[in-house]
Amino acid sequence: MRINTKYRYSYYERERFQNEQDRRQQEEENKRRLAAFIIEEEQRQLAAYRNDSEFIWNRLIPASPSFIAQFRLMALxxxxxxxxxxxxxxxxxxxxxxxxxxxxxxxxxxxxxxxxLVQLFCEHLFIHTAT
Structure with a gap:
């Protein structure tokens, strides 16, 4: 059975459009998840290290919330x-x-x-800043 060229073109265009729409939705979902992970990590770090005199005295900085969030979003x-x-x-x-x-x-x-590795980033990976 032969498919009409016009119909075939229309079918492939709809399929391409749907794939593009799915890709955009996935990108938007990833952006939302990244933002949520960054906020979550910022809050965790603030609660954990805000009053910790060792970190303040030694000028230790935990891995950035953005880095941790991006790592968590990587494909497993x-x-x-x-x-x-x-x-x-x-x-x-x-x-x-x-x-x-x-x-x-x-x-x-x-x-x-x-x-x-996520736990290492969250709890043990620190950068010592120069004075």
Whole structure:
């Protein structure tokens, strides 16, 4: 059965339009989620470090809320059989099939449990500022 060229063109245009609309909606959703994560992280950091004299005295700055929020929004990678023998660089435990992991952007491509890396950013990654 042959499909009329005009009909086929109309069909592909509608499909392209729908895909573009879906992509825009996904971008808007990601922007909303990023903004919510940034606010959440700012509030968490404010509550955790506002009155902590060690951080004030040593001029320690936690990882930025924007960085943490962007990391949380990255597409999660799920452990498959290729990583079956790999282990987390933080806890040194082997990955289980189906767990989520993150890859550090370095030459060695270190891999971590995704939640451990988020926790590291939120609680332990600080920058010492010069006086």
């Amino acid at each position: 990678r799920q452990v498959n059989y290729d990583l079956f023998e790999a282990s987390c660089t933080i806890c040194l435990e082997k990955f289980n099939y189906g767990e989520y992991y993150a890859e550090w952007p370095c030459e060695a491509r270190h891999i971590f449990h995704h939640n451990y």
